[in-house]
Amino acid sequence: MSNRLAAATSPYLLQHRDNPVDWQEWGESAFAEARERNVPVLLSVGYAACHWCHVMAHESFEDEAVAQALNERFVSVKVDREERPDIDAVYMAAVTATTGHGGWPMTCFLTPEGEPFFCGTYFPRDHFLQLVAAVDEAWRTREEEVRASGLHITSALREGLASPEPYAAGLADLDRAVTLLSGQFDSGAGGFGGAPKFPPSMVLEFLLRHHGRTGDDVSLAMADRTLEAMARSGMYDQVGGGFARYSVDAKWVVPHFEKMLYDNALLLRVYAHWWRLGQNPLAEKVARETAEFLLTELRTTDGGFASSLDADTQGVEGLTYVWTPAQLAEVLGEADGARAADLFSVSEHGTFEHGTSTLQLLTDPDDREWFRDVRTRLAQARAKRPQPGRDDKVVTSWNGLAITALAEAGAIFEEPAWVAAAVASANLVLDLHVVDGGLRRASRDGRAGAAAGVADDYGNVAEGLLSLHQATGEARWLTVAGHLLRQARDRFGAEDGGFHDTAADAEQLFLRPRSGADNAEPSGQSAIAVALVTLGALTGDPEAIEAGRRGIDAGMGLARREPRFGGWTLAGAEALAAGPLQVAVVGSGPQAQALARTTHLATSPGLVMVHGAPDSPGIPLLEGRPLVGGNPAAYVCRGFVCDRPVTTPGELSAALSARTP
Structure with a gap:
């Protein structure tokens, strides 16, 4: 052998x-x-x-x-x-x-x-x-x-392996989830629980959505504290952007150094949404740096996104990333090195191993031009060090998360290159990962693997395509997302309205796995359910929304008991509670762009939007929506009941500002 x-x-x-x-x-x-x-x-x-x-x-x-x-x-x-x-x-x-x-x-x-x-x-x-x-x-x-x-x-x-008992969530259950989370919240360091501490990306998305719907200060305060603490921490790469998998301590000082695509995609999305709430400059900084990390460090030659960067370099954990005061001085000179050591909390004793330190940014630099120069010089010096290995297989599900994040963040920050990168990833997945009509789990070097796609592959890719549809106005993304979600319902559906992890025709293991827990990434069940809600809102299909609601209900029992492990389920429940809120922007030119921009900056968790010409083929929300007096207009509909069209960003902003109690 x-x-x-x-x-x-x-x-x-x-x-x-x-x-x-x-x-x-x-x-x-x-x-x-x-x-x-x-x-x-x-x-x-x-x-x-x-x-x-x-x-x-x-x-x-x-x-x-x-x-x-x-x-x-x-x-x-x-x-x-x-x-x-x-x-x-x-x-x-x-x-x-x-x-x-x-x-x-x-x-x-x-x-x-x-x-x-x-x-x-x-x-x-x-x-x-x-x-x-x-x-x-x-x-x-x-x-x-x-x-x-x-x-x-x-x-x-x-x-x-009993099926979970579905629970129809009410508004009080979403309030209760916030209360339970506040009891587990680390008010000093941010995050939930003690060490090791993982970035709670989907819980943060829920908290931001809850605040967006209700104006609740408690949920926003927990999100604010955690997002700022992670952004300033050693878990965030202060030189190259992007987040490590988790922190081994409760204060976010020492990371486990691998960088995963799914973490960074989910966190890019939530930092973009954090910025959208209050235009916090730290939120924009981290969102931009994380997007650039995805594009420069994880993008593959064929347009997809690689799975991860290794925790180790030449067998040594963190070798690429940590610094001593002497190393900073060697790169920056004595004066700038000492100043940088103070700013980044790099000491002679060290915060990591063997007298080395991770870089933290606990306070903002007083001279931003100096800081940009220092960061550039450190990045150039670090690039000469041995680099961690890269797992360059393209995982379908995680590319779906990246497509969503780049499409949404690209629209929010007006970065067409990010949206273009999302389009390239979507094209790769649809061209290479669809085999015999179904998704494959992964590819590498232009060759699809043999493993069949699982539930989260279908849900996360569909969500990504729906985000692309909203960012670009192209009908094809909506069409393909609908096809994938029809397959997902047929192949993964469970009797209680939830979803199994594997398809009915997949390889039979000794168990058919099914998990409703949102851990490092959305569960397959919540991924499909939330995408169905989005699809229904974009197509005006109440049956799709109801299918999504049943899928969310199937996970709500766990989410009510342990909201830390039901973040995406709870985020989907917030979208149901606030929506569907549909915005159709018709027309072209600066006025239409201003209306679309206003919509992209709205914070309702139930909002979907499209932008295009009146009666654009394949886009239901644009059907029967004419220009108003020959001018671009925005049509706002709540629960499929529409207001009169508006033609100015101010009118649109006022129409979108009403919250669902």
């Missing part, structure tokens, strides 16, 4: 192609071999930017003694969790059920039929080698007992 990862599309799998372990990709052939040899399967799941995945690889999977033990007694399977979130989800359920916690690398021992009987995460080399020996001995001497354990685990997980 030999290692069989050389032909993989996943950069994570390719990182392991030279291991002495005889790795295989997930597939029937691996399990057939395990059945033929009557040996267990070692399932190892991780992702390219994962620090502890690298550690376990160096300690164990590059070790000849470990490889020999695995090759003789196991079939070893490597899975990229980003390519196969379905596999990750079902086996992570087994890990958390049997150990009480989860994480990556995920390490599971399976029967040849795929049933997990022992699960864990990272194991140091000696512990792992002992574990391998113990599992081998148990399988050879007590196979029936081991199989019974696997059957017990899978049976228990199946029994526990």
